[in-house]
Amino acid sequence: MFDALVVGGGVMGAGTALALARGGMRVMLLDRKGLGTGASGVNAGTLSLQIKRASLVPYALRGRERWADAHRLLGVDVNYHMTGGLTLAFTDAEATILEARMAERKAAGVPLEIIPADRARAMEPAIGPRALLASYCPIDGYADSTATGRAYRAALVAAGVTLLEGDGVAALERTGAGFALRAESGAGFEGRRLVLAAGAWTQRLARMLGVELPIVVRFNMVSVTERIRRLATMTIGHATGLLTLKQSDNGTMLIGGGWQGRGDPERGETAIVPENFLMNLRLAATAVPALRGSRIVRSWIGYEAHVPDFLPLAGAMPGVPDAWLLACVRGGYTIGPCISELLATRILGGEPELPLFDPGRFNSVAAAA
Structure with missing residues (x-):
């Protein structure tokens, strides 16, 4: 009998399992593929505070600190770089959006400033002439x-x-002692507590316990170029949030921004949508025109789950004692190391330093089958 069964081996599940184990619990972590092979391992890796919702900024600030200290906390280097970041506006309408959104994020604690485009180009000379504000x-x-x-x-x-x-x-079921989990291999496990942190698959797992969650899955495309000359030292984004751009140490440029492909989480199938792919590349080339001469080596898709209010599910599962949820965290790669520790603190009987996000706000208990 384990003290806790954790389902999902991304940042959310792994971070929760680690904190519970370090808190003295006997923990089992199960993942249908492998640790970090889902959304946590295929996202663009951007740790930008400028693209986080104001209400999530305190969590993102702490999460960024955890990644910066990953070698001490996890014992393994994750190639963390604090480069600074620029977010660009190319039209007057985008400049208005940029100023409004950044005012909210600055008020929430992000150390940022609005700067003229000429100063942005002085910082990153490869930024194109269409940038009006940054x-x-x-x-x-x-x-x-x-x-x-x-x-x-x-x-x-x-x-x-x-x-x-x-x-x-x-299969999952509630028992008198806690929970019984049957794996697809046929192996069975029991635990006093259960944590579902399975990203796009959380909805299906919650249904096994009679809970309906209003989860929607998105299929974000990411692309990487061939190795090219140094064009950017900072992360570069767009006022709408539809671009993340960074150049790695080996010279490849990683291009993301949430442009949608197609997919089926249950079958593990994904497909690039050509028109969205091209729009993502055009926006990247508008930001950094020198990219137009480079070739795309690979593109892929990562699953991202969210609920109607775009805030996390982080807390007790409604109607199921000793079951917990951690999913639908927008910007989850940045926020994950923080919010998983907060949930583990609550499970261990403590009071988290920042509030969690009650999954029961959707009144999501379904009628038992």
């Missing part, structure tokens, strides 16, 4: 999201967490 945050940066699984695996093993990778959940 915002600058000195603590924006990025980490290598592909290192997520490796980093958390080392820490989880050291903390004594039992890992089961490559095996999904076939």
Whole structure:
């Protein structure tokens, strides 16, 4: 009998499992593929405070600090870079959006300033002439999201967490002692507590316990170029949030921004949408015109789940004692290391330093089958 069963091996699940184990619990973590192979490992790795909702800024600030200190906290380097970041506006309407959004984020605690386009080009000479206005945050940066699984695996093993990778959940039920989980392999496990942190698959798992969650899944496209000459030292974004752009140490340029592809989480199928792909690249080339001569090496899709108010599900599962949810965290790669610790604090009986986000706000208890 485990003290806690955690389903989902991304930043949310791995971070929660790690904090519970370090808090003295006997924990098992299960992931249908492998640690960090879902959204946590295929996102663009951008750690930008400028693109976070104002209500989530305190969580993002702490999450960024955790990534900056990952070598000490996890024991593995995640190639963290604090580069500073620029967000650009190309039209008067976008400039109005930029000023309004950044005012909210600055009031929430992001250290940023609105700067003229000429100053932005002095910082990053490759920025194109169409930029009219920019915002600058000195603590924006990025980490290598592909290192997520490796980093958390080392820490989880050291903390004594039992890992089961490559095996999904076939059945879940509430028992007198807690929860019984049957894996797709047929293996069975029991735990006194349950944490569902399975991203796009959280809705299906919650239904096994009679809880309906209003989760919608998005299919974000990311692309990477060939190695090119140094064009950018900072992260670069767009006022609408539809661009994230950064150049890695090896010279490749990573291009994201939430442009949508197609996918089926249950089947694991994804497909690039050509028109959206091209729009993403055109926006990137507007920001940095020298990109027009580079070639795209690879494009891929990551799943992102959200609920109608675009705030996290982080707290007790409604109507199911000793079950907890952590999912639908927009900007989850940045925020994950913080909010997973907060949830673990609550599960361990403490009071989190920042408030959680009650999943019961949707009145989501479904009638038992």
